[in-house]
Amino acid sequence: MWDRVKHKFEKFPARMAVARKIVELGLKVGENGKIYCGDVEISDLALARASGVDRRTIKSTVDVILNDDQLSAIFNNIHPAGALLKNIAKNLGFGVVEIEAEAGNPGILAKSTELISREEISIRQAHADDPELEEHPKLTIITEKPVKGELINEFLKIPGVKRVSIS
Incomplete structure (x- = not known):
C-alpha cells in the first residue's frame, strides 16, 4: 500500500x-x-x-x-480501529505490555501472547504500530490483569524484540 x-x-x-x-x-x-x-x-x-x-x-x-x-x-475503505486502552489500563485494573521490535520479524505477536497465556491471563487488546508510519514501532498488549515483571526476560528472548516494558 x-x-x-x-x-x-x-x-x-x-x-x-x-x-x-x-x-x-x-x-x-x-x-x-x-x-x-x-x-x-x-x-x-x-x-x-x-x-x-x-x-x-x-x-x-x-x-x-x-x-x-x-x-x-x-x-474510501479505512475504518477506525477503536479506542486503545493503554493510557487508561491502570485505571481499569488492566496490565500493559509494550514491545519494541525490529520490523519484519514474524511470530512476535504469537510468541508474546503464548507467554501471557501460560500465565493464564486473558488478553483484552493487541495493537501493533505500522512500521511504515512509526520510526520505532511497538506492539502493545492490554491484559485482563497485570503481567509479572519477571516475564521481561522471556519476552526479550523472542527473536527481533529490542525492548519490553510491563505495567
Missing part, C-alpha cells in the same frame, strides 16, 4: 503528511470529498492543523486520492 501512496505523493511532502495522518488516525475519504472518522465528519481545518499543513493541501490531497482508482479504493 505505502509504495503506491509514496509514489503518488513523493514530490509533494505536505500531501504525503496528510495521507499519513489520515491512515494513522483511521480516517476515510468519502466519495463526496469529505473526511470521516467512522460516520463523523472531520473538518479540513482540523485535519490541516493536525497534519501541519494548510487547508488547501487537504483539498488537493483529497482530489488526488479521489482521482486515482487505487488510492480511492484504499482511502
